[in-house]
Amino acid sequence: MNAQTKIEAARVGGPITHNDLIQGSDEWLAARCGLITASEMKHLLTVKSLKTADNEKTRAHVYELLFQRISGFVEPQYVSDAMLRGQEDEIYARAAYEENFAPVVETGFITNDRWGFTIGYSPDGLVGDDGLIEVKSRAGKYQVQTIAEDTVPEEYMLQLQTGLLVSERKWIDFISYSGGLPMFVKRVEADPLIQGAILAACTAFEARLAEKEREYRATLVAMPKVIDTERREALEIIL
Numbered sequence: 001m002n003a004q005t006k007i008e009a010a011r012v013g014g015p016i017t018h019n020d021l022i023q024g025s026d027e028w029l030a031a032r033c034g035l036i037t038a039s040e041m042k043h044l045l046t047v048k049s050l051k052t053a054d055n056e057k058t059r060a061h062v063y064e065l066l067f068q069r070i071s072g073f074v075e076p077q078y079v080s081d082a083m084l085r086g087q088e089d090e091i092y093a094r095a096a097y098e099e100n101f102a103p104v105v106e107t108g109f110i111t112n113d114r115w116g117f118t119i120g121y122s123p124d125g126l127v128g129d130d131g132l133i134e135v136k137s138r139a140g141k142y143q144v145q146t147i148a149e150d151t152v153p154e155e156y157m158l159q160l161q162t163g164l165l166v167s168e169r170k171w172i173d174f175i176s177y178s179g180g181l182p183m184f185v186k187r188v189e190a191d192p193l194i195q196g197a198i199l200a201a202c203t204a205f206e207a208r209l210a211e212k213e214r215e216y217r218a219t220l221v222a223m224p225k226v227i228d229t230e231r232r233e234a235l236e237i238i239l
Helices: 003-010 028-032 037-043 054-070 081-100 140-149 156-169 192-222 234-238
Strands: 015-019 109-112 117-120 125-127 131-137 171-177 184-189
Touching: 003 109, 015 156, 037 054, 037 117, 037 156, 054 192, 081 131, 081 156, 081 171, 125 156, 131 156, 140 171, 140 184, 156 171, 156 184, 156 192
Parallel strands: 131 171
Antiparallel strands: 015 109, 109 117, 125 131, 171 184
8 A cells, every 4th residue: 555545545534724714813823722733744754764753842842732732822932033024025925926826815724634633734825726835935045045956945845745735735836935036936746655754753743642641640640739820921920
């Protein structure tokens, strides 16, 4: 049985598109809470060897998602200048793509639980019935390198393939954008080998999460007294 056959045989559910969610909103964060997502797949799988990852970042991500599942809370993340620039660049890149290629429909989040666990993906846009776009805001030197090499940078491939896996779409157009330089667009199609490795890594990661949750709850049971605490808003803590 090849990788594609294994993927098809495992499927029992399907993708759900959450059009009502706005990316970055509290509701969007709540929908992502505790889920394996495409943007974090780099912590579960090594892109070069396609082997399940086991390093400090992997272990940290286990506890991060376990915290989210236990508490139902996503801790706030620092928003850098580069992230703000990326949000703005995404708007310009999407408009340029629509003008030169095809209309894009924005949506907040896609989930898929066909494999006994849920994986999430936040696309930068849907194209027709079969396509997606993923926009990356790049520093000038990296944009020049990407255009010169005429290929999708390796570090984005796991996110792209996870997006295709979750959405069950046929292709995704990778868009590399750097203001003042030509926009780079490269089509990526679903790769059964990579997607099979993604599912194997997710299965192993979910097993580790379950094991650590059992350890967490066993410790609580063994404690002479469990003292619950109340979460305060970040502003109150600063003050």
